[in-house]
Amino acid sequence: MSEEDRHRWERPALDEVAEGVWRIPLPLPGDALRAVNTYLVRGPEGYLLVDCGWNRQESWDRLEESLRHLGAELRQVRGVFATHIHDDHYGLAGRVRSGSGGWVALGSRERETLEAFRDHPREARQRSRRRLEELAAADVAARLERAAPPAERPPPATPDLYLAGGESVVLGHRTLEVLPTPGHTRGHLCLFEREQGILFAGDHVLPQITPSLGVELPLDGSPLADFLTSLEAVRDLPARLVLPAHGPVFTDLRHRVDELVEHHRVRLEECQRAVEDGSATAREVAERLPWTRHRRRLLDLDPFNQMLAVFEAEVHLQVLAERGRLRRDLADSAHRYALP
Numbered sequence: 001m002s003e004e005d006r007h008r009w010e011r012p013a014l015d016e017v018a019e020g021v022w023r024i025p026l027p028l029p030g031d032a033l034r035a036v037n038t039y040l041v042r043g044p045e046g047y048l049l050v051d052c053g054w055n056r057q058e059s060w061d062r063l064e065e066s067l068r069h070l071g072a073e074l075r076q077v078r079g080v081f082a083t084h085i086h087d088d089h090y091g092l093a094g095r096v097r098s099g100s101g102g103w104v105a106l107g108s109r110e111r112e113t114l115e116a117f118r119d120h121p122r123e124a125r126q127r128s129r130r131r132l133e134e135l136a137a138a139d140v141a142a143r144l145e146r147a148a149p150p151a152e153r154p155p156p157a158t159p160d161l162y163l164a165g166g167e168s169v170v171l172g173h174r175t176l177e178v179l180p181t182p183g184h185t186r187g188h189l190c191l192f193e194r195e196q197g198i199l200f201a202g203d204h205v206l207p208q209i210t211p212s213l214g215v216e217l218p219l220d221g222s223p224l225a226d227f228l229t230s231l232e233a234v235r236d237l238p239a240r241l242v243l244p245a246h247g248p249v250f251t252d253l254r255h256r257v258d259e260l261v262e263h264h265r266v267r268l269e270e271c272q273r274a275v276e277d278g279s280a281t282a283r284e285v286a287e288r289l290p291w292t293r294h295r296r297r298l299l300d301l302d303p304f305n306q307m308l309a310v311f312e313a314e315v316h317l318q319v320l321a322e323r324g325r326l327r328r329d330l331a332d333s334a335h336r337y338a339l340p
């Protein structure tokens with residue numbers, strides 16, 4: 001695929017991807033993801049917005065302009081369903097609510113993260129740094145801090161509804177099932193319209209990239225194990241159309257799930273081999289592995305992506321330990337791995 005084709009989905013658009021469902025890409029200037037798709041779903045009494053973009057003026061303007069092109073008004077937005085708490089999905093939720101009077105829904109397992117960022121923002125922002133130190137990557141933490149000191153951001157809006165999965169969002173004749181899909185974040189949710197076979201996939205199943213794993217507070221649980229289980233859970237859904245938050249809409253869900261599972265199987269083997277060759281920490285393993293589809297070295301990535309790489313290595317090492325293929329020693333100040 002040419003670079004131009006790869007980026008075509010990011011351009012301003014108002015695509016009716018299914019009857020009464022529009023894809024609206026909103027810009028993420030300066031971010032490697034480049035844009036986020038929000039989906040506007042028409043019901044008999046108004047609209048549902050699935051994900052909503054950064055809390056920045058340019059996202060807001062694009063969203064308003066798109067609604068205007070459709071002949072819709074903000075006050076007709078009945079609800080915002082955020083697939084997860086990340087800023088590109090949840091940032092504008094509070095502003096849309098203020099302008100529309102609608103509700104905001106978020107996964108219930110995002111609650112702890114949300115409250116940490118709302119009530120103790122400084123500590124929450126510093127937690128990634130402490131996490132990097134635990135993974136023997138204090139150098140990455142220092143580079144990250146120099147490159148981009150933790151930004152002050154407006155606190156996240158408190159949702160009206162926390163959803164655990166298993167609920168349904170009903171919009172007239174449409175029923176959207178809420179599917180719990182922990183992995184990318186612990187509270188990630190997808191929406192599935194069974195009758196039409198439409199999966200609103202958020203960041204769970206993306207067509208061109210693999211979602212980051214292990215980048216969140218709190219730090220318990222096993223993000224990769226959860227992610228693989230959640231992939232299994234959606235693989236055989238009768239979906240004819242997948243609506244991802246980043247990248248173009250696509251049709252073959254099972255094929256893409258299989259590719260993602262295969263990607264992580266290969267990564268697990270690479271991590272195992274790195275430890276067999278003497279690497280002991282996520283930081284050391286990350287240095288041995290190639291990163292991105294261009295197969296870059298860790299230290300050739302920008303500091304933010306170095307952090308993602310170290311976290312990603314850690315969640316793979318953790319799964320290898322859970323499977324008994326590695327031994328994990330947390331007694332030291334840094335997590336260390338060895339052969340059993």
Ligand SMILES: [Zn+2]
Pocket residue numbers: 084086184203
């Ligand atoms: Zn995300």
